[in-house]
Amino acid sequence: MFPVTVPLPEREGLGVGLGLNSADRPGARSTPGPSRSGRGADSLAIYVHWPFCVSKCPYCDFNSHVRAKIDEAGWRDALLADLAAEAAITPGRRVHSIFFGGGTPSLMDPATTAAIIDAVAGHWQVDRDAEITLEANPSSVEAARFAGFAAAGVNRVSLGLQALDDAALKMLGRPHDVAQGLAALDIAQANFPRVSFDLIYDRPAHTVEAWQAELKRALSFGTEHLSLYQLTIEAGTRFAVLHAAGKLRTPDEETSADLFDLTQDMTEAAGLPAYETSNHARPGAASRHNLSYWTYGDYVGVGPGAHGRRALASTVRHKKPENWIDAVQGGSGISITDRLDPAVRASEALMMGLRLRSGIDRAQFEQRTGTALDAAVDAAAVAHLTGLGLLENDPTGLRLTRAGRPLVNAVLRDLAL
Incomplete structure (x- = not known):
C-alpha cells in the first residue's frame, strides 16, 4: 500500500538540471529552441544507458553488469550508431533533455559523453537550456573526471549516495563509505550548477529517529533536489533471496x-x-527529463535494455550487452517495437501521472493518449476515493491528496478500468 519506490524511469531510466553550463555545448551547434515553459508536442527526451558497474548491489534489479574490461571505443561507436538509427525515425524533433543512466555512467570516459552529446546536437535541434544529466556513484568520482564531464556539456549530476551511515552502506552492498560519498558530493557541487543525490530509507531495522537525523543532515548540504526511496525487495535480487x-x-x-x-x-x-512520490525539489528544480516520463511525453532510449516511446509506439532494446552490440551492428539495437493503442496509452499515462503532486492535466492527458481522462478511469472509484479524501477531481485534472499520496498503488488499482 506504500509508494512504488524504485525510481521508475530515472534510474532506467527513477531519476532529475536546468540550464547548460557556460560551455553551452549543444546550443552552440543548434538553433535556440523555446524555453521549457513553451515545450510542445515535438519535444523529445534522450536516454542513454551505460550498463556497467564496479559491483552489483544486492537490492538492484536494473540492467547493470560487472565487466573486468570494457572496449570503450567500441561501446562509443555502438551507442552513436544506435542513436543514429533512432534519429532516422524521429527527424525534426527538439531535444529538451539528455540523461546518462545505468549502470554507472560516471565510469564512462568524458570524451564518450562529449561525443554522444555532440551527436544528439547533430541529429536534432537541442534547446539552449537543455538539461543534461549524468548518474554517478561516489566510488567512481574524481575531480578531473567531473571537470571533463562538465566540459562535455553535462550540467546536472545525480549522485548515488544511498545512505549517510557506514553500517547501512555496507548492508546495501555499496562500494563507498560516508566520507567518500560526501567528498564526491563536494566535487559535484564544485563542478555542476545542478546536483541531486539519492538516499534509500525504510531499511532493515531503520527507525524514525535515525532517519530524522540522517535526513536532517542530507538537507543541510544545500542541493536543489533529493530522490528519497523506500527500500523495496525486487524479484531476482540478492535481497529477494535473503528476504x-x-x-x-x-x-x-x-x-x-x-x-x-x-x-x-x-x-x-x-x-x-x-x-x-519519491522526488523532492526546490521550486523550478524538478527533473525535466523525468517529467517527460511522468507526463507521458516522447523519449528515445538507446543502449542495452533501454526503453523508448515515440509517436504511437514503444521500443525496448536488447537487454544483454553482447546481444545489443550484435543487433546494433545489424542496424539497430531494438528488440521489440509495440504499437500502443489508446487504452494502453491511457493506462500508462494514468499510472505515471498520478505519481506527480500536481497530478494529471486533463487536456495534456487527452492530447498525449487520444483518450479523455474521464473515460480512462472508473467513475464510481473516482467518486469514492474523492469522498474518502484521497483524490481531488476538478475541471483541470485529477490528483492525489496528501493523505492519498502514500497509497498511490492502491488508488491506481481502484481507478483502473
Whole structure:
C-alpha cells in the first residue's frame, strides 16, 4: 500500500538540471529552441544507458553488469550508431533533455559523453537550456573526471549516495563509505550548477529517529533536489533471496508509514517538497527529463535494455550487452517495437501521472493518449476515493491528496478500468 519506490524511469531510466553550463555545448551547434515553459508536442527526451558497474548491489534489479574490461571505443561507436538509427525515425524533433543512466555512467570516459552529446546536437535541434544529466556513484568520482564531464556539456549530476551511515552502506552492498560519498558530493557541487543525490530509507531495522537525523543532515548540504526511496525487495535480487529465507526483514507497515510521513514533513519544511512520490525539489528544480516520463511525453532510449516511446509506439532494446552490440551492428539495437493503442496509452499515462503532486492535466492527458481522462478511469472509484479524501477531481485534472499520496498503488488499482 506504500509508494512504488524504485525510481521508475530515472534510474532506467527513477531519476532529475536546468540550464547548460557556460560551455553551452549543444546550443552552440543548434538553433535556440523555446524555453521549457513553451515545450510542445515535438519535444523529445534522450536516454542513454551505460550498463556497467564496479559491483552489483544486492537490492538492484536494473540492467547493470560487472565487466573486468570494457572496449570503450567500441561501446562509443555502438551507442552513436544506435542513436543514429533512432534519429532516422524521429527527424525534426527538439531535444529538451539528455540523461546518462545505468549502470554507472560516471565510469564512462568524458570524451564518450562529449561525443554522444555532440551527436544528439547533430541529429536534432537541442534547446539552449537543455538539461543534461549524468548518474554517478561516489566510488567512481574524481575531480578531473567531473571537470571533463562538465566540459562535455553535462550540467546536472545525480549522485548515488544511498545512505549517510557506514553500517547501512555496507548492508546495501555499496562500494563507498560516508566520507567518500560526501567528498564526491563536494566535487559535484564544485563542478555542476545542478546536483541531486539519492538516499534509500525504510531499511532493515531503520527507525524514525535515525532517519530524522540522517535526513536532517542530507538537507543541510544545500542541493536543489533529493530522490528519497523506500527500500523495496525486487524479484531476482540478492535481497529477494535473503528476504524469502527470513534473513532480511524490513520495517513493519506502521513504521514505513511514519518514515514516509516524516520524509514529506521534513522536505516540505526545508523548501524541497515532493513533486513526485519519491522526488523532492526546490521550486523550478524538478527533473525535466523525468517529467517527460511522468507526463507521458516522447523519449528515445538507446543502449542495452533501454526503453523508448515515440509517436504511437514503444521500443525496448536488447537487454544483454553482447546481444545489443550484435543487433546494433545489424542496424539497430531494438528488440521489440509495440504499437500502443489508446487504452494502453491511457493506462500508462494514468499510472505515471498520478505519481506527480500536481497530478494529471486533463487536456495534456487527452492530447498525449487520444483518450479523455474521464473515460480512462472508473467513475464510481473516482467518486469514492474523492469522498474518502484521497483524490481531488476538478475541471483541470485529477490528483492525489496528501493523505492519498502514500497509497498511490492502491488508488491506481481502484481507478483502473
